[in-house]
Amino acid sequence: MSASAMPEQVAAVTPAKSSAFGLRHYLICLKGIVVRECLRFLHQRERFISSLVRPLVWLFIFAAGFRQVLGVSIIPPYKTYVLYEVYITPGLCGMILLFSGMQSSLSMVYDREMGNMRILLVSPFPRWYLLLSKMLAGVFVSIAQVYAFLIVAWFWGVKAPPLGYLFVLPALFLSGMMLCALGMLLSSMIKQLENFAGIMNFVIFPGYFASPALYPLWRIQEASPLLYKLCLANPFTYAVELIRFAFYGQVDWVSLGVVAGCTLLFLGGAIIAYDPSRGLITRKQGTGGNG
């Protein structure tokens, strides 16, 4: 290993007070986190393929089978009868966001176990900004996956109004933020990667099935009033409805309010959980060293 002179490696012995970070520095930080998230996603081809295959299996196989069994009446935002494939497409978009949000939670637990998380957390930028950037990076990757799915669905004949693909973008963004924030909050509570199976059983599956992603709420209400109430208490329900209405250029204000509120709630919880002075991380021994 060379120990040759290193010009200007280090500033001064006793540094002068440096100027605070400006907007440019914050954007550089955000860009770096987004680029890393994208690179990690691209390097993990299996993750990309499975994220695409999962909703397509539902669309190609499940929906084709259930089309004959499950009728969908005319309910807002639909003005005519729609095919079952069309009905579940917003739910499948939500499913991609849900899995991706939980995947980002998984990656945070993995990063913490592997030590990569420390590199993020010892950055001089405010902790809340780092977590927000990490969330935005996760949402960026999620939305790219949703559009990849929508392209394949379009070729399969499942089409939304052309402008719907544009209108749905803010809904996808907000729903993605909510689910990523939830994932981040959950990641602070999970000490080991093995515990992630619990997330699958207690968050992803109940969240997905107790929602209007696969069947309209009125059908659930007919089948089980208790399940209907559970669906109404499920934030994912509102994410799906927000996306569904957005495809048709409409805003479901209740869904918008719930999703925005839950985003703030989950994000606030995650920031507190990862705050070294108040968070759960501090109370757990897991620095990865043995000294």
Place this chain on the structure above:
Amino acid sequence: MQHAGTGKRGDEVAALDVAGVSHSYGPKRALNDVSFSVAPATFTALLGLNGAGKTTLFSLISHLYDTRRGSIRIFGHDVSRASGEALRRVGIVFQARTLDLDLSVYQNLSYHASLHGIGGHETRQRIAALIETVDMQGRQHDKARSLSGGQMRRIEIARALLHRPSLLLLDEATVGLDIQSRAGILATIRKLVETEGIGVLWATHLIDEVDDGDHVVVLRQGDLVAKGKVADVVKASGAGSIRDAFSRLSRSEAAGIAEISP
């Protein structure tokens, strides 16, 4: 207990000032009223056996954990109250490997640069210089996964220097490396102290990494049991060498365990 802290020299601000720091994990006390300081341009070895509290101390200094009792200052900036200012001045090499194995060497370094707000052009220049410094030319675009343990450590040191810190913390940086890699890394760090005036806190349990001219801080089960220049610590402990001194201090730990064991 020795009192030969390596702290402030005249009106010079200490690179690192740890004052009365305690930390617990639930009922388990990991650090107990630890105080010492590291002056700029000095090499301070933080000695202690496994479980002595070195890694906990590093986590507090790097603000992974908040300091609940006592205070930690980096060049006068309180780590809890002004963590941004403090963390800008410190480079850290953690004990566990922290490179992203799926990314290339360059991507790992570039990611770190962005976390310090360093832009593209400057990042490229600094990475090129540091890759040369750690003798890893030609490996920039290799995946971190393909590097040996020693090479990963060199990249982690380059990464810790990327934002030009004035204080460098290394937690058991040579654990698991062969003798040649260990010597090379240690020589580079000592050179940085001499030529660049960086203050270094080097946590280790390998006593042969300590030189006569170094400062040492010795932890034992969370207690600070000695600090000062090597010669002073050796003299105060009544030992013939720093190896013997460390051994005696460690024996005290063994005796302590023996007393409470059935």
